[in-house]
Amino acid sequence: MGRTKEDASIGIIGMGDMGKMYAQRLSDAGWRINACDRPENFESLKQEFASQKGVTIFPNGHLVSRISDYILYSVEAGVIDKVVAQYGLSTKVGAIVGGQTSCKAPELAAFEKHLPSDVEIVSCHSLHGPKVNPQGQPLVLIQHRASDESLKFVENILSSFGSKHVHLTGEMHDRITADTQAVTHAAFLSMGTAWQANTQFPWEHGRWVGGIENVKINITLRIYSNKWHVYAGLAILNPAAKQQIRQYAESVTDLYKLMIGGQREELKRRVKAAGASVFRPGSEGQDLLLKDEVLDRFSLSNRPREKAPPNSHLSLLAIVDCWSKLGIVPYDHMICSTPLFRLWLGVTEYLFRNQDLLEEALDTAIDDSTFRSDDLEFTFAARAWSDCVSFGDFESYRHRFERIAEYFAPRFPEAATLGNEMMKTILEKTTSNN
Ligand SMILES: NC(=O)C1=CN([C@@H]2O[C@H](COP(=O)(O)OP(=O)(O)OC[C@H]3O[C@@H](n4cnc5c(N)ncnc54)[C@H](OP(=O)(O)O)[C@@H]3O)[C@@H](O)[C@H]2O)C=CC1
Numbered sequence: 001m002g003r004t005k006e007d008a009s010i011g012i013i014g015m016g017d018m019g020k021m022y023a024q025r026l027s028d029a030g031w032r033i034n035a036c037d038r039p040e041n042f043e044s045l046k047q048e049f050a051s052q053k054g055v056t057i058f059p060n061g062h063l064v065s066r067i068s069d070y071i072l073y074s075v076e077a078g079v080i081d082k083v084v085a086q087y088g089l090s091t092k093v094g095a096i097v098g099g100q101t102s103c104k105a106p107e108l109a110a111f112e113k114h115l116p117s118d119v120e121i122v123s124c125h126s127l128h129g130p131k132v133n134p135q136g137q138p139l140v141l142i143q144h145r146a147s148d149e150s151l152k153f154v155e156n157i158l159s160s161f162g163s164k165h166v167h168l169t170g171e172m173h174d175r176i177t178a179d180t181q182a183v184t185h186a187a188f189l190s191m192g193t194a195w196q197a198n199t200q201f202p203w204e205h206g207r208w209v210g211g212i213e214n215v216k217i218n219i220t221l222r223i224y225s226n227k228w229h230v231y232a233g234l235a236i237l238n239p240a241a242k243q244q245i246r247q248y249a250e251s252v253t254d255l256y257k258l259m260i261g262g263q264r265e266e267l268k269r270r271v272k273a274a275g276a277s278v279f280r281p282g283s284e285g286q287d288l289l290l291k292d293e294v295l296d297r298f299s300l301s302n303r304p305r306e307k308a309p310p311n312s313h314l315s316l317l318a319i320v321d322c323w324s325k326l327g328i329v330p331y332d333h334m335i336c337s338t339p340l341f342r343l344w345l346g347v348t349e350y351l352f353r354n355q356d357l358l359e360e361a362l363d364t365a366i367d368d369s370t371f372r373s374d375d376l377e378f379t380f381a382a383r384a385w386s387d388c389v390s391f392g393d394f395e396s397y398r399h400r401f402e403r404i405a406e407y408f409a410p411r412f413p414e415a416a417t418l419g420n421e422m423m424k425t426i427l428e429k430t431t432s433n434n
Protein backbone atom coordinates (compact mmCIF):
# COMPACT_ATOMS: atom_id res chain seq x y z
CA MET A 1 0.00 0.00 0.00
CA GLY A 2 1.25 3.47 -0.87
CA ARG A 3 2.26 5.66 2.03
CA THR A 4 3.64 8.78 0.40
CA LYS A 5 2.02 11.71 -1.38
CA GLU A 6 3.18 10.29 -4.68
CA ASP A 7 1.62 6.85 -4.34
CA ALA A 8 -1.17 7.13 -1.71
CA SER A 9 -4.59 8.73 -1.92
CA ILE A 10 -7.11 9.85 0.68
CA GLY A 11 -10.83 9.15 0.58
CA ILE A 12 -13.42 11.47 2.08
CA ILE A 13 -17.00 10.23 2.41
CA GLY A 14 -19.33 13.11 3.29
CA MET A 15 -18.46 16.42 1.65
CA GLY A 16 -20.24 18.77 4.03
CA ASP A 17 -18.52 21.64 5.81
CA MET A 18 -15.81 19.56 7.48
CA GLY A 19 -15.27 17.17 4.56
CA LYS A 20 -14.79 20.11 2.19
CA MET A 21 -12.40 21.81 4.54
CA TYR A 22 -10.31 18.62 4.77
CA ALA A 23 -10.41 18.08 0.99
CA GLN A 24 -9.34 21.65 0.34
CA ARG A 25 -6.49 21.75 2.81
CA LEU A 26 -5.15 18.27 2.16
CA SER A 27 -5.17 18.73 -1.61
CA ASP A 28 -3.46 22.12 -1.19
CA ALA A 29 -0.80 20.23 0.76
CA GLY A 30 -0.26 17.94 -2.24
CA TRP A 31 -2.33 14.84 -1.38
CA ARG A 32 -4.61 13.20 -3.93
CA ILE A 33 -8.21 13.21 -2.68
CA ASN A 34 -11.08 10.92 -3.74
CA ALA A 35 -14.32 12.29 -2.36
CA CYS A 36 -18.07 11.82 -2.47
CA ASP A 37 -21.26 12.95 -0.86
CA ARG A 38 -24.70 11.44 -1.42
CA PRO A 39 -25.17 10.24 -5.01
CA GLU A 40 -27.70 13.03 -5.67
CA ASN A 41 -25.02 15.64 -4.88
CA PHE A 42 -22.50 14.17 -7.33
CA GLU A 43 -22.95 16.63 -10.23
CA SER A 44 -23.04 19.81 -8.15
CA LEU A 45 -20.06 18.70 -6.06
CA LYS A 46 -18.11 17.81 -9.19
CA GLN A 47 -18.70 21.30 -10.52
CA GLU A 48 -17.80 22.92 -7.24
CA PHE A 49 -14.44 21.13 -7.13
CA ALA A 50 -13.73 21.25 -10.86
CA SER A 51 -10.88 23.70 -10.43
CA GLN A 52 -9.46 22.23 -7.21
CA LYS A 53 -6.31 20.42 -8.25
CA GLY A 54 -5.93 16.97 -6.72
CA VAL A 55 -9.59 16.43 -5.81
CA THR A 56 -11.63 13.85 -7.74
CA ILE A 57 -15.33 13.62 -6.99
CA PHE A 58 -17.03 10.21 -7.22
CA PRO A 59 -20.72 9.32 -7.25
CA ASN A 60 -20.64 7.19 -4.08
CA GLY A 61 -18.61 5.76 -1.21
CA HIS A 62 -17.94 2.40 -2.87
CA LEU A 63 -15.93 4.08 -5.59
CA VAL A 64 -14.03 6.15 -3.04
CA SER A 65 -13.37 3.24 -0.65
CA ARG A 66 -11.99 0.78 -3.16
CA ILE A 67 -9.11 3.04 -4.28
CA SER A 68 -8.15 5.05 -1.19
CA ASP A 69 -5.45 4.30 1.38
CA TYR A 70 -6.83 6.41 4.23
CA ILE A 71 -10.61 6.84 4.21
CA LEU A 72 -12.34 9.40 6.39
CA TYR A 73 -16.05 9.27 7.08
CA SER A 74 -17.21 12.86 7.61
CA VAL A 75 -20.96 12.35 7.87
CA GLU A 76 -23.61 13.18 10.49
CA ALA A 77 -22.95 11.24 13.71
CA GLY A 78 -26.51 9.91 13.68
CA VAL A 79 -26.02 8.07 10.36
CA ILE A 80 -22.48 6.75 10.83
CA ASP A 81 -23.57 3.15 11.36
CA LYS A 82 -25.76 3.19 8.26
CA VAL A 83 -23.10 4.77 6.04
CA VAL A 84 -20.26 2.47 7.19
CA ALA A 85 -22.59 -0.50 6.73
CA GLN A 86 -23.19 0.70 3.19
CA TYR A 87 -19.58 1.27 2.05
CA GLY A 88 -17.38 -0.54 4.58
CA LEU A 89 -17.08 -3.78 2.62
CA SER A 90 -15.72 -1.87 -0.37
CA THR A 91 -12.69 -0.68 1.63
CA LYS A 92 -9.42 -1.33 -0.18
CA VAL A 93 -7.49 -4.28 1.25
CA GLY A 94 -5.01 -3.09 3.88
CA ALA A 95 -6.35 0.47 3.98
CA ILE A 96 -6.85 2.59 7.12
CA VAL A 97 -10.25 4.01 8.01
CA GLY A 98 -11.17 6.86 10.35
CA GLY A 99 -14.04 9.23 11.07
CA GLN A 100 -14.59 12.86 11.93
CA THR A 101 -17.77 12.51 13.97
CA SER A 102 -17.80 14.31 17.30
CA CYS A 103 -18.67 11.27 19.41
CA LYS A 104 -16.46 8.23 19.00
CA ALA A 105 -18.37 5.37 20.66
CA PRO A 106 -20.89 4.88 17.82
CA GLU A 107 -18.28 5.56 15.15
CA LEU A 108 -15.78 3.00 16.43
CA ALA A 109 -18.58 0.48 17.03
CA ALA A 110 -19.67 0.92 13.40
CA PHE A 111 -16.11 0.38 12.16
CA GLU A 112 -15.69 -2.77 14.26
CA LYS A 113 -19.03 -4.10 13.11
CA HIS A 114 -18.82 -3.43 9.39
CA LEU A 115 -15.16 -3.21 8.30
CA PRO A 116 -13.22 -6.28 7.16
CA SER A 117 -10.67 -7.41 9.72
CA ASP A 118 -7.63 -6.56 7.55
CA VAL A 119 -8.63 -2.89 7.62
CA GLU A 120 -6.92 -0.73 10.26
CA ILE A 121 -8.69 2.00 12.22
CA VAL A 122 -7.22 5.40 13.11
CA SER A 123 -9.88 7.97 13.87
CA CYS A 124 -9.60 11.71 14.33
CA HIS A 125 -11.49 14.78 15.50
CA SER A 126 -10.59 18.38 14.74
CA LEU A 127 -11.77 20.28 17.79
CA HIS A 128 -12.96 23.34 15.91
CA GLY A 129 -15.48 24.35 13.28
CA PRO A 130 -14.80 24.36 9.53
CA LYS A 131 -14.14 28.10 9.35
CA VAL A 132 -11.51 28.18 12.09
CA ASN A 133 -7.86 28.00 11.06
CA PRO A 134 -6.67 24.55 12.27
CA GLN A 135 -3.21 25.91 13.04
CA GLY A 136 -2.53 25.38 16.73
CA GLN A 137 -5.99 23.91 17.44
CA PRO A 138 -6.24 20.47 19.05
CA LEU A 139 -6.64 17.48 16.73
CA VAL A 140 -7.48 14.22 18.50
CA LEU A 141 -6.03 11.02 17.05
CA ILE A 142 -7.29 7.60 18.06
CA GLN A 143 -5.12 4.60 17.25
CA HIS A 144 -7.97 2.17 17.71
CA ARG A 145 -6.89 -0.84 15.66
CA ALA A 146 -3.67 0.01 13.87
CA SER A 147 0.08 -0.38 13.90
CA ASP A 148 2.36 2.46 15.00
CA GLU A 149 3.45 2.77 11.41
CA SER A 150 -0.14 3.34 10.24
CA LEU A 151 -0.66 5.95 12.94
CA LYS A 152 2.45 7.73 11.69
CA PHE A 153 1.08 7.65 8.16
CA VAL A 154 -2.16 9.32 9.31
CA GLU A 155 -0.22 11.86 11.37
CA ASN A 156 1.86 12.65 8.33
CA ILE A 157 -1.26 13.21 6.22
CA LEU A 158 -2.81 15.54 8.78
CA SER A 159 0.41 17.34 9.68
CA SER A 160 -0.18 20.13 7.15
CA PHE A 161 -3.01 21.49 9.36
CA GLY A 162 -0.42 22.53 11.91
CA SER A 163 -2.84 21.36 14.63
CA LYS A 164 -1.73 20.03 17.98
CA HIS A 165 -2.02 16.26 17.93
CA VAL A 166 -3.62 14.79 21.04
CA HIS A 167 -3.54 11.01 21.40
CA LEU A 168 -6.52 9.51 23.21
CA THR A 169 -8.64 6.38 23.32
CA GLY A 170 -12.18 6.68 22.02
CA GLU A 171 -13.50 6.41 25.56
CA MET A 172 -11.27 9.19 26.91
CA HIS A 173 -12.22 11.35 23.96
CA ASP A 174 -15.93 10.98 24.70
CA ARG A 175 -15.54 11.66 28.41
CA ILE A 176 -13.56 14.84 27.83
CA THR A 177 -15.72 16.20 25.03
CA ALA A 178 -18.83 15.66 27.16
CA ASP A 179 -17.27 18.15 29.61
CA THR A 180 -15.91 20.56 27.07
CA GLN A 181 -18.49 20.54 24.31
CA ALA A 182 -21.85 19.11 25.28
CA VAL A 183 -22.40 21.06 28.47
CA THR A 184 -21.03 24.28 26.93
CA HIS A 185 -23.50 24.03 24.08
CA ALA A 186 -26.32 23.30 26.55
CA ALA A 187 -25.64 26.61 28.28
CA PHE A 188 -25.67 28.67 25.07
CA LEU A 189 -28.65 26.81 23.63
CA SER A 190 -30.51 27.64 26.84
CA MET A 191 -29.61 31.32 26.63
CA GLY A 192 -31.04 31.52 23.11
CA THR A 193 -34.16 29.64 24.20
CA ALA A 194 -34.73 32.06 27.08
CA TRP A 195 -34.24 35.14 24.91
CA GLN A 196 -36.64 33.78 22.33
CA ALA A 197 -39.18 32.86 25.01
CA ASN A 198 -39.11 36.46 26.23
CA THR A 199 -39.08 37.69 22.61
CA GLN A 200 -35.87 39.59 23.06
CA PHE A 201 -32.93 40.37 20.89
CA PRO A 202 -30.74 40.88 23.94
CA TRP A 203 -28.40 43.40 22.36
CA GLU A 204 -31.35 45.77 21.95
CA HIS A 205 -31.64 46.08 25.73
CA GLY A 206 -29.38 48.23 27.86
CA ARG A 207 -29.01 45.36 30.31
CA TRP A 208 -27.03 43.33 27.81
CA VAL A 209 -24.43 45.70 26.54
CA GLY A 210 -20.71 45.10 26.72
CA GLY A 211 -18.18 42.70 28.16
CA ILE A 212 -19.31 39.20 29.02
CA GLU A 213 -22.66 39.82 27.35
CA ASN A 214 -21.02 40.23 23.95
CA VAL A 215 -19.52 36.79 24.19
CA LYS A 216 -22.81 35.23 25.34
CA ILE A 217 -24.72 36.79 22.46
CA ASN A 218 -22.18 36.15 19.71
CA ILE A 219 -21.62 32.53 20.66
CA THR A 220 -25.32 31.81 21.04
CA LEU A 221 -26.02 33.17 17.57
CA ARG A 222 -23.05 31.32 16.17
CA ILE A 223 -24.40 28.01 17.49
CA TYR A 224 -27.93 28.61 16.24
CA SER A 225 -26.63 29.57 12.81
CA ASN A 226 -24.91 26.18 12.49
CA LYS A 227 -26.32 22.76 11.72
CA TRP A 228 -28.47 21.27 14.44
CA HIS A 229 -27.17 17.71 13.90
CA VAL A 230 -23.64 18.61 15.02
CA TYR A 231 -24.89 19.60 18.49
CA ALA A 232 -27.58 16.90 18.67
CA GLY A 233 -25.11 14.17 17.73
CA LEU A 234 -22.43 14.97 20.23
CA ALA A 235 -24.93 15.38 23.08
CA ILE A 236 -27.39 12.57 22.39
CA LEU A 237 -24.91 9.89 21.37
CA ASN A 238 -22.42 10.48 24.16
CA PRO A 239 -23.56 8.72 27.35
CA ALA A 240 -21.37 10.91 29.57
CA ALA A 241 -22.96 14.04 28.11
CA LYS A 242 -26.44 13.24 29.42
CA GLN A 243 -25.23 13.23 33.01
CA GLN A 244 -23.27 16.45 32.58
CA ILE A 245 -26.16 18.30 30.98
CA ARG A 246 -28.52 17.03 33.66
CA GLN A 247 -26.17 18.31 36.36
CA TYR A 248 -26.02 21.69 34.64
CA ALA A 249 -29.83 21.89 34.63
CA GLU A 250 -29.89 20.88 38.31
CA SER A 251 -27.29 23.51 39.20
CA VAL A 252 -29.29 26.17 37.36
CA THR A 253 -32.49 25.12 39.15
CA ASP A 254 -30.89 24.98 42.62
CA LEU A 255 -29.28 28.39 42.27
CA TYR A 256 -32.44 29.93 40.86
CA LYS A 257 -34.42 28.64 43.85
CA LEU A 258 -31.91 30.20 46.23
CA MET A 259 -32.22 33.48 44.32
CA ILE A 260 -36.00 33.71 44.41
CA GLY A 261 -36.04 32.47 48.00
CA GLY A 262 -33.82 35.42 48.95
CA GLN A 263 -31.28 33.02 50.50
CA ARG A 264 -28.33 35.34 50.09
CA GLU A 265 -25.92 33.65 52.49
CA GLU A 266 -26.62 30.14 51.22
CA LEU A 267 -26.29 31.30 47.60
CA LYS A 268 -22.97 33.01 48.33
CA ARG A 269 -21.65 30.08 50.31
CA ARG A 270 -22.50 27.57 47.61
CA VAL A 271 -21.23 29.62 44.69
CA LYS A 272 -18.01 30.63 46.39
CA ALA A 273 -17.28 27.06 47.51
CA ALA A 274 -17.79 25.91 43.92
CA GLY A 275 -15.56 28.73 42.68
CA ALA A 276 -12.83 27.73 45.14
CA SER A 277 -12.82 24.15 43.85
CA VAL A 278 -12.66 25.18 40.18
CA PHE A 279 -10.45 28.28 40.36
CA ARG A 280 -7.85 26.93 42.71
CA PRO A 281 -6.09 29.29 45.15
CA GLY A 282 -2.75 30.35 43.76
CA SER A 283 -4.15 31.04 40.29
CA GLU A 284 -4.96 34.68 41.16
CA GLY A 285 -1.72 36.00 39.77
CA GLN A 286 -2.19 34.31 36.39
CA ASP A 287 -3.34 36.28 33.38
CA LEU A 288 -7.03 36.14 32.69
CA LEU A 289 -7.92 34.33 29.48
CA LEU A 290 -10.08 37.30 28.46
CA LYS A 291 -9.83 40.96 29.28
CA ASP A 292 -12.24 43.92 29.21
CA GLU A 293 -10.80 45.65 26.21
CA VAL A 294 -11.13 42.49 24.14
CA LEU A 295 -14.61 41.67 25.35
CA ASP A 296 -15.92 45.18 24.75
CA ARG A 297 -14.90 45.39 21.14
CA PHE A 298 -17.47 42.97 19.83
CA SER A 299 -20.93 44.27 20.45
CA LEU A 300 -23.97 43.85 18.21
CA SER A 301 -25.50 46.76 20.09
CA ASN A 302 -25.07 50.33 18.94
CA ARG A 303 -25.62 51.63 22.45
CA PRO A 304 -22.70 53.11 24.31
CA ARG A 305 -21.39 51.09 27.19
CA GLU A 306 -20.77 53.18 30.27
CA LYS A 307 -20.61 50.83 33.20
CA ALA A 308 -21.23 47.10 32.92
CA PRO A 309 -24.88 46.72 33.87
CA PRO A 310 -25.28 44.30 36.79
CA ASN A 311 -26.49 40.86 35.89
CA SER A 312 -27.13 37.79 38.03
CA HIS A 313 -25.09 35.71 35.55
CA LEU A 314 -27.06 32.59 36.44
CA SER A 315 -25.63 30.72 33.43
CA LEU A 316 -22.06 31.30 34.63
CA LEU A 317 -22.70 30.68 38.32
CA ALA A 318 -24.35 27.40 37.36
CA ILE A 319 -21.54 26.12 35.15
CA VAL A 320 -19.07 26.53 37.99
CA ASP A 321 -21.46 24.80 40.38
CA CYS A 322 -21.87 22.03 37.80
CA TRP A 323 -18.10 21.59 37.28
CA SER A 324 -17.60 21.51 41.01
CA LYS A 325 -20.36 18.91 41.59
CA LEU A 326 -18.90 16.68 38.86
CA GLY A 327 -15.32 17.14 40.06
CA ILE A 328 -14.29 18.72 36.76
CA VAL A 329 -11.30 21.04 36.65
CA PRO A 330 -11.81 22.69 33.26
CA TYR A 331 -8.17 23.77 32.94
CA ASP A 332 -7.21 20.10 32.81
CA HIS A 333 -9.08 19.90 29.50
CA MET A 334 -7.34 22.77 27.73
CA ILE A 335 -5.28 20.37 25.67
CA CYS A 336 -8.50 18.95 24.26
CA SER A 337 -10.60 22.11 24.15
CA THR A 338 -12.64 23.77 21.43
CA PRO A 339 -12.58 27.52 20.81
CA LEU A 340 -16.07 27.84 22.30
CA PHE A 341 -15.04 26.04 25.44
CA ARG A 342 -12.07 28.35 25.90
CA LEU A 343 -14.32 31.37 25.47
CA TRP A 344 -16.84 29.95 27.92
CA LEU A 345 -14.12 29.24 30.46
CA GLY A 346 -12.72 32.70 29.76
CA VAL A 347 -15.93 34.54 30.64
CA THR A 348 -16.52 32.34 33.66
CA GLU A 349 -13.04 33.00 34.93
CA TYR A 350 -13.53 36.71 34.26
CA LEU A 351 -16.48 36.70 36.64
CA PHE A 352 -15.07 34.43 39.32
CA ARG A 353 -11.64 35.96 39.57
CA ASN A 354 -13.02 39.43 40.11
CA GLN A 355 -14.41 39.34 43.64
CA ASP A 356 -16.27 42.65 43.24
CA LEU A 357 -17.97 41.51 40.08
CA LEU A 358 -18.91 38.17 41.62
CA GLU A 359 -20.33 39.86 44.76
CA GLU A 360 -22.25 42.25 42.54
CA ALA A 361 -23.72 39.35 40.53
CA LEU A 362 -24.74 37.50 43.69
CA ASP A 363 -26.31 40.61 45.25
CA THR A 364 -28.05 41.42 41.97
CA ALA A 365 -29.43 37.88 41.93
CA ILE A 366 -31.04 38.44 45.32
CA ASP A 367 -31.98 42.15 45.28
CA ASP A 368 -32.75 43.04 41.70
CA SER A 369 -35.85 41.54 40.14
CA THR A 370 -35.03 42.86 36.66
CA PHE A 371 -33.54 39.55 35.61
CA ARG A 372 -36.05 37.26 37.33
CA SER A 373 -38.15 36.48 34.29
CA ASP A 374 -35.08 35.95 32.13
CA ASP A 375 -33.59 33.64 34.72
CA LEU A 376 -36.89 31.78 35.04
CA GLU A 377 -36.98 31.17 31.30
CA PHE A 378 -33.31 30.20 31.39
CA THR A 379 -34.06 27.62 34.10
CA PHE A 380 -36.93 26.15 32.10
CA ALA A 381 -34.73 26.08 29.02
CA ALA A 382 -31.80 24.31 30.70
CA ARG A 383 -34.16 21.62 32.00
CA ALA A 384 -35.90 21.25 28.67
CA TRP A 385 -32.62 20.80 26.77
CA SER A 386 -31.50 18.29 29.35
CA ASP A 387 -34.73 16.31 28.93
CA CYS A 388 -34.46 16.50 25.19
CA VAL A 389 -30.93 15.07 25.26
CA SER A 390 -31.85 12.40 27.83
CA PHE A 391 -34.81 11.20 25.76
CA GLY A 392 -32.38 10.86 22.86
CA ASP A 393 -34.88 11.98 20.29
CA PHE A 394 -33.13 13.61 17.32
CA GLU A 395 -36.34 14.88 15.76
CA SER A 396 -37.53 16.78 18.81
CA TYR A 397 -34.02 18.19 19.22
CA ARG A 398 -34.14 19.35 15.64
CA HIS A 399 -37.55 20.89 16.08
CA ARG A 400 -36.54 22.87 19.19
CA PHE A 401 -33.27 23.98 17.64
CA GLU A 402 -34.76 25.10 14.33
CA ARG A 403 -37.66 26.97 15.94
CA ILE A 404 -35.23 29.10 17.91
CA ALA A 405 -32.77 29.44 15.04
CA GLU A 406 -35.57 30.84 12.90
CA TYR A 407 -36.20 33.58 15.44
CA PHE A 408 -32.57 34.74 15.36
CA ALA A 409 -31.99 34.10 11.64
CA PRO A 410 -32.45 37.72 10.47
CA ARG A 411 -29.51 38.66 12.67
CA PHE A 412 -27.14 35.87 11.60
CA PRO A 413 -25.24 37.77 8.91
CA GLU A 414 -24.12 40.62 11.15
CA ALA A 415 -23.54 38.24 14.06
CA ALA A 416 -21.37 36.01 11.86
CA THR A 417 -19.16 38.87 10.74
CA LEU A 418 -18.69 40.16 14.24
CA GLY A 419 -18.52 36.69 15.77
CA ASN A 420 -15.75 35.58 13.38
CA GLU A 421 -13.74 38.66 14.22
CA MET A 422 -14.31 38.11 17.92
CA MET A 423 -13.30 34.46 17.71
CA LYS A 424 -10.16 35.35 15.80
CA THR A 425 -9.06 38.03 18.24
CA ILE A 426 -9.95 36.08 21.33
CA LEU A 427 -8.47 32.84 20.04
CA GLU A 428 -5.15 34.55 19.56
CA LYS A 429 -5.26 35.25 23.29
CA THR A 430 -6.63 31.92 24.48
CA THR A 431 -4.67 29.14 22.90
CA SER A 432 -5.06 25.60 24.15
CA ASN A 433 -1.70 26.05 25.92
CA ASN A 434 -3.24 28.33 28.50
N1 LIG B 1 -19.27 21.45 11.94
C1 LIG B 1 -18.38 21.37 12.90
O1 LIG B 1 -18.06 22.38 13.55
C2 LIG B 1 -17.72 20.07 13.21
C3 LIG B 1 -18.32 18.87 12.88
N2 LIG B 1 -17.73 17.68 13.20
C4 LIG B 1 -18.36 16.41 12.86
O2 LIG B 1 -18.03 16.13 11.52
C5 LIG B 1 -19.10 15.45 10.86
C6 LIG B 1 -19.50 16.26 9.64
O3 LIG B 1 -19.97 17.52 10.07
P1 LIG B 1 -20.27 18.70 9.07
O4 LIG B 1 -19.37 18.62 7.90
O5 LIG B 1 -20.33 19.94 9.85
O6 LIG B 1 -21.77 18.31 8.65
P2 LIG B 1 -22.45 18.42 7.21
O7 LIG B 1 -23.91 18.16 7.40
O8 LIG B 1 -22.06 19.71 6.59
O9 LIG B 1 -21.77 17.24 6.39
C7 LIG B 1 -22.13 15.88 6.41
C8 LIG B 1 -22.24 15.44 4.96
O10 LIG B 1 -22.32 14.02 4.86
C9 LIG B 1 -23.26 13.74 3.84
N3 LIG B 1 -23.75 12.37 3.85
C10 LIG B 1 -24.75 11.83 4.58
N4 LIG B 1 -24.92 10.54 4.24
C11 LIG B 1 -24.01 10.26 3.26
C12 LIG B 1 -23.71 9.11 2.51
N5 LIG B 1 -24.39 7.97 2.65
N6 LIG B 1 -22.71 9.17 1.59
C13 LIG B 1 -22.02 10.31 1.41
N7 LIG B 1 -22.28 11.45 2.11
C14 LIG B 1 -23.25 11.42 3.03
C15 LIG B 1 -24.33 14.76 4.10
O11 LIG B 1 -25.28 14.88 3.07
P3 LIG B 1 -26.77 15.41 3.47
O12 LIG B 1 -26.61 16.78 4.01
O13 LIG B 1 -27.51 15.34 2.19
O14 LIG B 1 -27.28 14.47 4.54
C16 LIG B 1 -23.49 16.01 4.29
O15 LIG B 1 -23.17 16.63 3.07
C17 LIG B 1 -20.21 15.33 11.87
O16 LIG B 1 -20.22 14.04 12.42
C18 LIG B 1 -19.87 16.39 12.93
O17 LIG B 1 -20.33 16.01 14.19
C19 LIG B 1 -16.48 17.63 13.78
C20 LIG B 1 -15.82 18.79 14.08
C21 LIG B 1 -16.40 20.09 13.85
Ligand SMILES: O=C(O)C(=O)Cc1ccc(O)cc1
Binds near residue numbers: 128341
Ligand atom coordinates in the same frame (compact mmCIF):
# COMPACT_ATOMS: atom_id res chain seq x y z
O1 LIG C 1 -16.28 24.87 19.32
C1 LIG C 1 -17.36 24.25 19.38
O2 LIG C 1 -17.78 23.71 20.41
C2 LIG C 1 -18.20 24.21 18.18
O3 LIG C 1 -19.37 24.41 18.25
C3 LIG C 1 -17.55 23.77 16.91
C4 LIG C 1 -17.42 22.29 16.93
C5 LIG C 1 -18.53 21.48 16.74
C6 LIG C 1 -18.38 20.10 16.75
C7 LIG C 1 -17.15 19.57 16.98
O4 LIG C 1 -17.04 18.24 17.03
C8 LIG C 1 -16.03 20.36 17.17
C9 LIG C 1 -16.18 21.75 17.15
